[in-house]
Amino acid sequence: MVKKSNKGTPQSAAASPTLIDVARIAGVSPITVSRALNRPELVSVAAQDKVFAAVRATGYVPNMLAGGLATNKSRLIAIFVPTIANSIFAETVQALMDSLTGEGYQALLGLTGYSNQREEQLLDAILGRRPDGIVLAGTLHTDASRERLCKAGIPVVEIWDLSDTPIDMQIGFSHERVGIEVAGHLFDKGYRHFSVLSLDDPRGLRRSRSVVDELARRGVPGVPIEIVPAPATLLSGREGLRRILAQRPHADVVICSSDTIAEGVLAEAASRGITVPGQLSVMGFGDLSSAAQVFPALSTVRIDGTRIGQRVAQALLARVSGQGREHDPLWIDTGFSIIDRDSTR
Amino acid sequence: MVKKSNKGTPQSAAASPTLIDVARIAGVSPITVSRALNRPELVSVAAQDKVFAAVRATGYVPNMLAGGLATNKSRLIAIFVPTIANSIFAETVQALMDSLTGEGYQALLGLTGYSNQREEQLLDAILGRRPDGIVLAGTLHTDASRERLCKAGIPVVEIWDLSDTPIDMQIGFSHERVGIEVAGHLFDKGYRHFSVLSLDDPRGLRRSRSVVDELARRGVPGVPIEIVPAPATLLSGREGLRRILAQRPHADVVICSSDTIAEGVLAEAASRGITVPGQLSVMGFGDLSSAAQVFPALSTVRIDGTRIGQRVAQALLARVSGQGREHDPLWIDTGFSIIDRDSTR
DNA sequence: CTGTTAGCGCCTTCAC
DNA sequence: GTGAAGGCGCTAACAG
Numbered sequence: 001m002v003k004k005s006n007k008g009t010p011q012s013a014a015a016s017p018t019l020i021d022v023a024r025i026a027g028v029s030p031i032t033v034s035r036a037l038n039r040p041e042l043v044s045v046a047a048q049d050k051v052f053a054a055v056r057a058t059g060y061v062p063n064m065l066a067g068g069l070a071t072n073k074s075r076l077i078a079i080f081v082p083t084i085a086n087s088i089f090a091e092t093v094q095a096l097m098d099s100l101t102g103e104g105y106q107a108l109l110g111l112t113g114y115s116n117q118r119e120e121q122l123l124d125a126i127l128g129r130r131p132d133g134i135v136l137a138g139t140l141h142t143d144a145s146r147e148r149l150c151k152a153g154i155p156v157v158e159i160w161d162l163s164d165t166p167i168d169m170q171i172g173f174s175h176e177r178v179g180i181e182v183a184g185h186l187f188d189k190g191y192r193h194f195s196v197l198s199l200d201d202p203r204g205l206r207r208s209r210s211v212v213d214e215l216a217r218r219g220v221p222g223v224p225i226e227i228v229p230a231p232a233t234l235l236s237g238r239e240g241l242r243r244i245l246a247q248r249p250h251a252d253v254v255i256c257s258s259d260t261i262a263e264g265v266l267a268e269a270a271s272r273g274i275t276v277p278g279q280l281s282v283m284g285f286g287d288l289s290s291a292a293q294v295f296p297a298l299s300t301v302r303i304d305g306t307r308i309g310q311r312v313a314q315a316l317l318a319r320v321s322g323q324g325r326e327h328d329p330l331w332i333d334t335g336f337s338i339i340d341r342d343s344t345r
Numbered sequence: 346m347v348k349k350s351n352k353g354t355p356q357s358a359a360a361s362p363t364l365i366d367v368a369r370i371a372g373v374s375p376i377t378v379s380r381a382l383n384r385p386e387l388v389s390v391a392a393q394d395k396v397f398a399a400v401r402a403t404g405y406v407p408n409m410l411a412g413g414l415a416t417n418k419s420r421l422i423a424i425f426v427p428t429i430a431n432s433i434f435a436e437t438v439q440a441l442m443d444s445l446t447g448e449g450y451q452a453l454l455g456l457t458g459y460s461n462q463r464e465e466q467l468l469d470a471i472l473g474r475r476p477d478g479i480v481l482a483g484t485l486h487t488d489a490s491r492e493r494l495c496k497a498g499i500p501v502v503e504i505w506d507l508s509d510t511p512i513d514m515q516i517g518f519s520h521e522r523v524g525i526e527v528a529g530h531l532f533d534k535g536y537r538h539f540s541v542l543s544l545d546d547p548r549g550l551r552r553s554r555s556v557v558d559e560l561a562r563r564g565v566p567g568v569p570i571e572i573v574p575a576p577a578t579l580l581s582g583r584e585g586l587r588r589i590l591a592q593r594p595h596a597d598v599v600i601c602s603s604d605t606i607a608e609g610v611l612a613e614a615a616s617r618g619i620t621v622p623g624q625l626s627v628m629g630f631g632d633l634s635s636a637a638q639v640f641p642a643l644s645t646v647r648i649d650g651t652r653i654g655q656r657v658a659q660a661l662l663a664r665v666s667g668q669g670r671e672h673d674p675l676w677i678d679t680g681f682s683i684i685d686r687d688s689t690r
Numbered sequence: 691c692t693g694t695t696a697g698c699g700c701c702t703t704c705a706c
Numbered sequence: 707g708t709g710a711a712g713g714c715g716c717t718a719a720c721a722g
Contacts, residue, residue, distance in 0.1 A: 016496075016497075016498070018714095018715055018716085019715065019716065019717095020715080020716095028692080028693090029692070029693050029694080030693095030715090030716080030717090031692075031693065031694085031716095031717070031718095032691090032692065032693080034716065034717060035691095035692090035717095038717085042691070042692095043691070043692085044691060044692090047691080047692085059492075059493070059496055061469070061472045061473055061493075062473050062715090062716085063414070063473060063475060063714090063715055063716070064473040064474050064475075064716095065410050065413045065414045065419060065474065065475055065714090065715080065716090066414050066698090066714070066715035066716040066717090067473075067715075067716055067717075068410045068698095068716090069408070069410045069411050069414055069697095069698050069699065069700090069714090069715080069716070069717095070697080070698055070715080070716045070717040070718075071698085071716080071717065071718080072698075074410065083439060084429050084435045084438060084439055085432070085435050085436060085439050087430070087432070087435075090429045090430050090432075090435050091430060093429060094428060094429055094430050094456065097454065097456050098456065101455075101456070101467065101470075104470070106453055106455075106470065106471060106474070107453070107454055108451055108452070108453060109442065109452055109454050110446075110451075111439065111442050111443065111446070122446065124406065125446075125449070125451065126451060127406045128406050128407050128408060128409040128412075129409050129410065129451070130408060130409075130410055147404075148404070148406075151361075151404055152361075153361075363698095363699055363700085364699065364700065364701095365699080365700095373708080373709090374708070374709050374710080375699090375700080375701095375709090376700095376701075376702095376708075376709065376710085377707090377708065377709080379700070379701065380701095380707095380708090383701090387707075387708090388707075388708085389707060389708090392707080392708085407699090407700085408698090408699055408700070409700095410698090410699080410700090411698070411699035411700040411701085411714090412699075412700055412701075413700090413714095414698090414699080414700075414701090414713095414714050414715065414716090415699080415700045415701040415702075415713080415714055416700085416701065416702085416714085417714075
């Protein structure tokens, strides 16, 4: 009969060395090793040398699961975004992570796919890792999510949105104001035959509806919204323009809820021989990373994802390390800017 | 005198409930709670009901740090890519994460910024989390990294590259072959005045050099490589074309190491009134997510990041859960395809 | 500056 | 089916 657990048998890799192994080799107590690694200022140089030598000799890598369990800190920040395929989220996440890793934190990424159902599931799973902070795109969460987030007792930053009911901190911009300003901007330039093309995502829809409302307020009622399913693709942009032109052949401007579908609109216009911005103007929304540079024909609303990411990191780190600060709720409007084709050229 | 540790005092949020709390409320032993949650088939339905009720009542969230420490499994997969701002990596990471979360794993993302120095640092930090598997873009690592990876004793997948010295598994394609096929393709179409524009990243350079070598082999020696610094931006693409044209005004095709700089080349060409593909042809490289759709003028090498991501997940999960399988080294060529402007139109 | 003791929250092993 | 003991690797809180 063969024993099931062959405990002594060094299969391939011996179990990784522990702090105790290091201590034994260095000839000091385990706690001294711990201190030499985490708070060297509390340890004599002689002891440090012995410890570091032993660490190198063993190839010791501290087990943060154990450390986290003991200290009740994980040095983990959870980040929830709908997708990273969208360059504006990618930019934000990138900036956030860059700032975070500099401070010794790691990022746990959760991709929600614009579904707050999925967000809730992921949240459950990720809360089990006891992150020291949570970043969420958007302010629309399920009730269960909100409750869990509040009970978790850790800093929460909602980004990309400013609402009246923050869970904790908020860093973003007002989608309503984007809509209002875009509408005003285009109205003032003389456009009157508006069409709106929106992705079926909550924030995109809010911007789009705000455009329509503002235009109505200015005397242009009944502007149609064409809605295409997320995620954004060039093809849905093309399809969108097709549908718009079928209904309103005389549209003189199409306001899109994202850069990607705006590019699709441009592609469709090009393939139909419609000149932009001659016969038709197109407005996008995003990070300007590519669209507006390649297409001077495209006007766009510019959001600075990098800035958002950096501010989030800053806010989070202040809370996490600056222990003194008691819950100063934070509300930062990172704003946006409207880039016009005229000024781009 | 005030006791320092005010154990009973509910400051703001009482410490989150533990499995023991749940057990007490459910009137069972802790281990029964654990089993009800992880292997319900071992627990009577009556007990399960009591446990789940107690879980709901307390809002209990299992502490995976503790669980991981006890089981020596973290259900964490570390993913290292240079950046997610590049849509092809974003696509790969997205697909990988989607497959992973379905199986109860979470992703720890590490952004190396094309520096294997930075990769090494990050690796150190992340290995401390005891991930169950590691995915790395590229096969160029520091010696220290390679050693740590081998010693970690966990599945390692190198993606985006196929080399002769795999650490463990490899899933990707041959950059040399891309270069060879691109060179052959364009040569056969009759081009003779080649220019190569490459980002300063290891894989891009390998493709570019391979193009040059293959062209030399075919009797077109001395093709110049213009190198622009990473990360890819449209502006560096524009700058690149400027430099190329300054040296070789009669270039008839520019081969770019990424879609983004190819788009920059197109933009620069447009602003100079150079027609594409009439006067100048442009070849890109990437995921076809936007470039080749919007620019039928752009030929490109297409890499399917989604497929790579899915295969990686598959390979990893097979290793992690399919305990039986002993180290079957894996080598998958996911291939690429050359998309021509003629066939795109 | 260093060591001792105790325990973080969970799961393994073995007994019932 | 369920439970009791012990330990995963580390660090707090004390003492010396």
